[in-house]
Amino acid sequence: MPGPLTVRTVAIDPPEDLLATMPEAGISWVRRGEGLVAWGEVARLDSRGASRIDEADAWWRRVSRHAVVRDDVHRPGTGLIAFGAFSFADASDAGGALVIPRYVVGVRGDEAWLTVISEDGLTAMPAFADVAARTATVPALPRVEIATGDRDAWSRAVSAAVERIGAGELDKVVLARAVQARAEAPVDVRSLLATLATEYPSCWTFHVDGLVGATPELLARVDHGLVTSRVLAGTIRPTGDETADLAHAAALARSSKDREEHEYAVRSVTSVLESHCGSVNVPEEPSVLHLPNVMHLATDVTGVLSHNASALELIRELHPSAAVCGTPTLTAARVIDALEGLDRGRYAGPVGWINAAGDGEWCIGLRSAEISPADPTRLRLFAGCGIVAASEVGAEWAESEAKLEPMRRALGAQA
C-alpha cells in the first residue's frame, strides 16, 4: 500500500481535444469528447482469482481513507481516482489491476480540470501546459497484419452450444473468439484511441492497463446513490441505408430470438440491482441502439441504492452478466470453459474508474483488444455472441465479424 497520497484538483480551460492532451500512451475513458485521460502511475494493485475485485475494493478503501484531497471542482471523476480492468474469468492469468495515475485531465460539459496525485506531498501545483502534451507527437500506426480467425472451430463451438441448449442443459451462453494481430513495430495506443473515439463517439473509448477498445455496454455507473446500467444483447448489422435500417431495427425489436437473448441479460443485471436498491426501474420494452457496425437491443436499468455500496462492490456482483456469460451463470461459465478454448483475459471483464467516495463508471470491456504485456507488437482482438436455441452458426459468425470491426479498423484494416 502506498503512503498517504496528496491529491489536488484545479479547474483548467477546456482542451480542444481531450485525448490529445496525453503526453504518453496513458489511460483513456472518453465518450462524446468528454471524460478522463490519465498518465503516470503512483500506485497499483494487481490481484488474481475469484477475490480479485474484492481485494481491489479493500485496497482502494484503505488508500482513499488516508488520502489528503483538495478538490476545487467537485464533479464525478475529480479528486482521488483509480482506473481498473479485471479478467472475465476467475482462473485467468490476466487477473485484475487498479491503477492510481499521477496526472488526470477531465472534461464534463464546459468544465475541465487537472488532478495531480503524489505519494510524497505536493509542494506546488504544476501548470497544465507544463504537464500535458503541447503538440500531437503520436507515432504513426505501424503496418498491422490481422488474422482472419478459425471459422470451423467457431462453428463447431456454436453448434455444440445450440445442442446443449436444446438438451436443456442451459438457456443461453455467450461464446467468444479471438484473432491475433501482429504489428511491424510497437503500437502506440493513442493512435488507436483517436480512431475509436472518432468512429464510435457514443461508446466509451477506453484504455486501461493494456486493454483498449470502444465499448457500448455500461455495467454500472454509481453517482451519489443513483445506479445506472445499460444492458445490451441481441444484435443485427446495419446496412448503411437509413430507411432500410429503421425497418431492420423494428424487426430486431420484434425478433423472438433476440428478445430472448436480451431478456436473460436484463434479468441478470436487474436481480443484482434489486438486492441493493429500494426500487429498480426497468423499461418494459428494449430500445434499439444504433452503432456504425451493429444495432443492439438496449435496456437502461436505473435504481436508487438503499445502502452505501461502492461501484466495485456492485460490479463484483454484476459480473459476469448474461450479456457476456449466459443463463444460468455457473452452467454457462462451465460451457464457455468447455467449448471456447480461449483465455479471454480481460476482454468481457469490468473496466472503468472509481473515486474516493466509491462512485464510478464501469463498462464491460467489449469491442476490444489486449496488447500483449510482453510484446507490444502483438494484440488479440475479441468478439463474442449470445447463443440461444434459435441461433444459427453462419449468422453468429457474421455478427462476431461485425463486432471485430471497430478494432480491426483502428488497426488500419480497410472495410
Ligand SMILES: C=C(O[C@H]1C=CC=C(C(=O)O)[C@@H]1O)C(=O)O
Ligand atoms: C459479447 C459481446 O457482445 C455482447 C453485447 C451486446 C450484444 C451481444 C449479442 O448480441 O450477442 C453480446 O451479448 C461482444 O461484443 O464481444
